[in-house]
Amino acid sequence: MKFLHNIFKSKKDNGICAECKAVCCHHIALEIDKPTSKASKDHIRWYLLHEGVEVFIDHSGSWFLKFATKCSKLKGTMCGIYSSRPDICRNYPEKNQSCEYEGEGEYYKSIFKTEEEFTKYMDSKSSKKRKTSPHR
Ligand code: SF4
Ligand code: SF4
Known part of the structure; x- marks a missing residue:
């Protein structure tokens, strides 16, 4: 489980919680396994069919x-x-990290908001893999 961290340290001063609309208190994020099987990919499609x-x-x-x-x-x-x-709230953001409001940049490398976005991503990954596989 985690709060979201941006990658770059902000130049803003402390005390910004007062100006933030409590962004970090409006969601939760749980770590899941990287989808490698057909079943785990299908689970992610199912998650993404749900609003929010x-x-x-x-x-x-x-x-x-x-x-x-x-x-x-x-x-x-x-x-x-x-x-x-x-404690997860108390310790947020962790040492050497920025919270999602103060940080610059995004907390993610890739994000999928719909099952179509996820399917497109997985398709592009498998076509890249096919292209780089050695031919016999
Ligand atoms: S997102 Fe950052 S600035 Fe906003 S309430 Fe949370 S810790 Fe404070
Ligand atoms: S318990 Fe944590 S998530 Fe809930 S309002 Fe307080 S700081 Fe935010």
Whole structure:
């Protein structure tokens, strides 16, 4: 499970949570296996048929399933359980990383918002693989 990290460190000052609309409290992202089998690819197609679901590949090549869902403890743009918030919130962003609002660049290398985008990506990967396979 993770919050989303942008790759580049921002030049902005701290205290930007006040100007942000609590972007990081509006979704969750769970790591999933890289799809290699027909069944796992079909699962991803199924995920993407649902509204509010996206799949992305981060900059280290890990795959994630992202759900757009607001935290029930968010009060306006403030955390309603600040003193007892989960560690994942407390530790975000991790050392040497930027949060998704302050960072520059994107948290993903590739993102799929529809099953068509995902299918196109997988097709392009397999046609590249066919072209680079040695002929006998
Ligand atoms: S940590 Fe970043 S994304 Fe989250 S509320 Fe603060 S500025 Fe916004
Ligand atoms: S517990 Fe607080 S900081 Fe964590 S996601 Fe919910 S509102 Fe945001």
